[in-house]
Amino acid sequence: MAAWCLLHVAIGVAGTWLARRYALRRQLIDQPGDRRSHAVATPRGGGIAIVASALLAFGWLASTHAMPGTEVAMLATGLVLVAGIGWLDDHRPLSPWLRLGVHAVSAFMVGFSIWQQGHSLEAAVLGFGLTVVLINVWNFMDGIDGLATSQALLVAAGWAWLAWPDPWAWVLFAVAAACLGFLPSNLPPARIFLGDVGSGALGYLLAVGLLWLPAGTPRWTWLAWLPLSAFLVDAALTLLVRILRGERWWAPHLQHAYQRWVARSGRHGPVSLAYALWTACAVATMVLARGAGTGVGAAALGIGYAAAAMIWAWLRWNRTTQEGSGQA
Known part of the structure; x- marks a missing residue:
């Protein structure tokens, strides 16, 4: 396992270096703006x-026959579709509805794979919905240095720990290790961003990572959702407020809690670190309470999400934060 993780860290480092050279040559550059948190x-x-x-x-995974080849091929194809439409969008902005359509196709493939395994239609629909949601949540939340990558690293590593020694853990460890290889170039001051190719792909991989957790892990219990609390709460509540206010909710903005915090402090590092500490605690709770009953898991989830919602509300309506972001 150590050699496997080192391999994927190396891929993350080398791939990031190559991607940066390519982006500079093709002028794939994110410029600062009124609706962006970076200044360079x-x-x-x-x-x-x-x-x-x-x-x-x-x-x-396919070569070892740990999973049926057709199932792996379908999941890999979904990843290629999500990453591909993101890669195209990184080169030339595309319609958000076109991107959402491709995300839906990829999510359908995930749901169909779940149904083919003999699971219920309800489980397949859950898989479809979760995939669409996490793809877009990671895209929405990839707005400051190191945030989306560090969150994906922690979540994937936590689920991999639960899944071990099942072969699926190797995929999750690979994702976490690749994020670790990319992260040094993404920490503030970032030398390169994930881009839509990376943020959408991470959301897809985490959705699949959760849905394919093997038996014996909290696959359909409450605990497995706990590490997602920071991102799901910030994304969901911010989206709800924007919809209720009649805003163009799909357009770029600076209203997420993490964006308001950066606007107040002027620094990305402490914000990403705080989110990482929250998620690390959530992962630790999930691992330590693995053998607990469903009631304990539900209670932990409720407390975690309620606390995250209260922190979100404080960051949104705190007077200092409002002054920093310029919005109420």
């Missing part, structure tokens, strides 16, 4: 390194 022009598209690592892991 930065190349994008580094997440392609994580995609390459994940595809290698899928290939290994």
Whole structure:
């Protein structure tokens, strides 16, 4: 396992270096703006390194016959579709509805795979919905240095720990290791961003990562959702407020809690670190309470999400934060 993780860290490092050279040559640069949190022009598209690592892991999974080849092929194809439309969008902005349509196709493939395994239609629909949601949540939340990558690293590593020694853990460890290889170039001040190719792919990989957790892990229990609390709460409540206010909710903005915090402090590092500490605690709770009953898991989830919602509300309506972001 150590050699496997080192391989994917190396892929993350080398792939990021190559992606940055390509982005600079093709002028794939995110410029600062009123609806962005960064102040320096930065190349994008580094997440392609994580995609390459994940595809290698899928290939290994198929070659060892740990999963049916058709099932692995379907999951890998969904990843290619999500990453591909993101890669195109990184080169030339596409309609959000076109991207959402491709995300839906990929999510359908995930749901169909679940149904083919003999699970219920309800489980397949859950898989479809979760995939669409996490793809877009990771895209929405990839707005400051190091945030989306560190969250994906922690969540994937936590689920991998639960899944071990099942072969699926190798895929999750590969994703976490590739994120670790990419992260140094994404920490503030970031030298490259994930881009849509990376943020969408990470959301897809985490959705699949949760849905394919093997028996014996909290696959359909409450605990497995706990590490997602920071991102799901921030994304969901911010989206709800924007919809209720009649805003163009799909358009770029600076209203997420993490964006308001950055606007107040002027620094990305402490914000990403705080989110990482929260998620690390959530992962630790999930692992330690693994053998507990469903009631304990439900209570932990409720407390975790309620606390996250209260923190979100404080960050949104705190007077200092409002002054920093310029919005109520």
